Amino acid sequence: MELGFLSPLFQQPGPWASVYLPPATATEDAAKQHELTVRSVCDDLAAQGADRDTCEALRQRLAGARAERAPGVAAFAAGGRVVLDLPLPTAPGRPAAHWAALPHTSPLLELMDDTPPCLIALVDRTGADFRLDAGTGSRPAGSVEGEDWPVHRTASASWSERHFQNSVENTWEQNAAGIARALHEAFTDSGAGAVVLAGDPRERREVYDKLPEEVRAVTVETEHGGRAPGSGTPRLDEEVERARHRLRGRRTEEILDRYRTGLGLHGEQAATVSGVPALVEAAQSHRIAALLISPHGSDLEREVWVGPDPDQLSTRRSDLQYLGETSPSPAPAGDALLRSAAVTGAEVLTVPEVREAPEGGLGALLRGTAPVSAQAR
Template sequence: MKLSFLEPLFDRPGPWATVYFGPAQNDESAAKQRELAVDECCRTLEREGADEATVSAVRDALTAVGPSDDPSGRVVFATGGEVVLSHRLSRPPQQQIACWAPLPRITPLVELAGQDPACLVAYIDRTGADFELRGAARPQDAGQVQGQDHPVHRTGSADWSERHFQLKVENTWDQNAEEIAEALADAFEESGADLVVLAGDPRERSAVHERLPEAVRKVTLATEHGGRAAGSESPPLERDIQHARREHVRRRIDDALERFRAGRVGAERPTDAVEGVPALVEAAREHRMETLLIVPDGPDAHREVWVGGDADQLALRRTDAQALGEGEPISARADDALLRSAAVTAAEVLVVPPDEAADDIPAGGLGALLRWTYEPAPA
């Protein structure tokens, strides 16, 4: 998961109000319950020291959200009397969260926004393709490509002229497949998608797949269900898309943990993986984190670190933070501080299921794969 969408949260000093709220409902009873829940969130923020203007902004933002806007819940981040970011969740929070803290409370968002990869679905026929981006939000139009529409149909005759015509048809198919593959590669890059699913005509689908750049082809799957024609949507197609997204996440986690196991060594030799808050703080300060690994509710998540206004100003002790150039460091949770650093330095974040084997996951629940090999200091 990339956290670039969180960048607006790191341009301001805080402190921050963070609220994770469940989905809105249509009926009157649920609406009353929601009103009471909003009141409780606001009282919690007030008790923790939030200013009146920020509490009011949070209240207005939560009250304005309707059932159609909020099928799975929402997180709101506010400071200085303004809601800076309001983001839909992929699944409802198990419990309501409201807190006032030096940094935005990001870790629950990483879990609840889901590691749902962005999936670019290509609906293909022999004349072109329509592209649709599937993510946490509603499907979005991602463009289309229209190739030649004549000739595209073969005949059954063995006559020489008909065979010549058939060859022209196949050339048209191949040319269209080339154009679709080129447009699909461009749409993949522009949309920021993580994987591609090809649906539609079997022959053209296969031809497009063969012509994709290797980097796109590696993350492309095909489904036998669905197509470009209106009304060709089907439950089997939806199941295939969801299965592809889940498998993509599973592979990414498996690959990351395999690399983590290989790089997780003692201090006697170079490594490209670290675990534990002290090593992670050092890696974050030096912008070395490539992928931050988080196990939900890991014990290290709650550890205290000291942070300054910049993402690389973090330390284990207050005096260390002052030495980094921050005159008034503040105390923060380790997971929030590391996630801020990951977001600002364009590091990826992966949530590792807690049911993984204990030897496979980072000690304390926090680890990282590094951008370059780290040579431990001599003991």
Template sequence: MDLAFLHPLYEHPGPWASVYVDTSRHTEDTPHERHLTAAALARDLDRQGADEATCRAVRAALDELQHSSEPNGRALFARAGEVVLDPALARPPMRDSALWAPLPHTAPLLELAGEDPVCLVAYVDRKGADLELRSAMGSEDAGSVAGRQWPVHRTSTVDWSERHFQLKVENTWEHNASEIAQALAACQEETRADLLILVGDDRERRSVHERLPKHLGALAVEAPHGTGSRLLDEDVERTREEHVRQRAERELDRFLSAREPDAEGRAGAVEGVPALVEAAREHRIDELLIRPDAPDAHREVWIGEDPDQLAVRRTDLRILGEQHSWPARADDALIRSAVATGAPALSVSSATEREAPVGGLGALLRWT
């Protein structure tokens, strides 16, 4: 996940209100229920010590969602009476929550707004293709491709003239498959879609797949549906979840390989809070890997005013010359450091067969 959009959160000092709210349920009573939720979360922040102006700002922002049709939810990050950032979520949170803490609680975003692959779906037939973009936020039309319209149907006879006609049909199919593949490549480049799903008869899907540029062919999957069918949301979601799982697996493989010391005893990856804190202070984190529910994620560390001022013990910060310090969750502190140095972060909870990194926090390093 590219963390650049979080920069505004670290341009101001804390403490921060961090709120996650589910907007996936839509019934006749939804506006009233959301009004009650807004009041309850504001009270929760007040009990935790949030200032009155920030509680009011959060409640007002949540009240504005009473009639929202957003399919998943919102995160709100507020301080000093102002909501600074309110990203939409790609997945509903497990429960509505509010936290008042020295740092914004951004770690849940890795799962709720992080890996949200956009799919370019192509409904292929012999004459062309209809295109649409699918994401967690819904679908939208992405245009169509019209190939040659004649001839496109085979005959069952075997005389010379009919064989000649069938050859023309084959040429038409090949031409149209190439046209569709070129259009898909252009559309993917424009939309930056993460996945391509080909829908249609077996032969037509395969013909288009074979003609895609090599880099795009690796992103393409074929859906087992007949011509003219439309993919259900569940079909797309399964494909998106598999893409997320495979990416987490690849990054974990990289991590496991890099954490083995080289011939000189240096490793390209670290795990555990002390090693990560040291790497963050030295600006060496190249990619942060987090299991949000693992024990080290909510382990307490100490932070100063700047992102690279963090330590396992408060006395360590004083040794480093930092006069002001506050306790913070390890995952949120490390994400702040990653944002400051331009490093991405990834939730690896979807790689269910792995226990790494130990404790739930790890990083690939920029240099060994």
């Protein structure tokens, strides 16, 4: 999971109100029940010390959440305004409210879809349309137009027609190269992890062959769908979902394999760390490349100390005071490390299987080390 969408939460100081709200029940008194739930979570925040303006901003925002079709909503507020609200693809088990120095983001690990988005390329002989699908429907992600003449062959065998057909071949070749370049750019810009290439067999194969190797490695071709209006099919949607989940599975196994192998290395070659003290030290020096988290790990709630700057985190209050932060605040380790990962661009991998997870539920691959697979050889 990439945490760029959380960046607004780390651009202003707290304290923060964090609310997780399930959908209203489909009953006759749903509106009344939703109103009571919202009032209850806001009262809970006030009892925890939240200021009136922040509680009121959340009350107004959450009052409209009942009309949303998402299974739930998460909202984060500070300084009298709602900074970020997110529709949740998975419903929270119950309403929850937190008032703390940091946004309480660790519940998102179970409630958000961390499967990478997929770039869909719908190609024909003259160009391509790109769409990005992150699991909640697709949205436009650009297009490219090539030459539209000549693009059709003829059946004649005369010299002039053969010359014309060579021109057709050249046009196809140029268009395929242009589409491949545009697809590479769209893939890089969109943050997608996989590509589904749809269209007529010849066109999509020519485009596929011209893609850079790193893009071909995550690209699948499908016979379902195309560029013409109305050519989308349920089978294309299914292919997109399969591509996203295949990539997620491969990425999970890759990172877990590197983590397991790295546990046996020491000193300068050490590529992994586990345990809150070692993770905090790695976060302080921006060395975390991938943070591994099990949502139910005991270390997520272990207390650490934080300041307003993401680099200000420590296992001991006195360490931050020594560095000049006169009023450090306690925070769960999970929230503090997620803040650091979001700010430094580290990848976050949710490990739902307890037997696969690091001990305590927290571990990391480090930057600045050679790939573990290479070291092991």
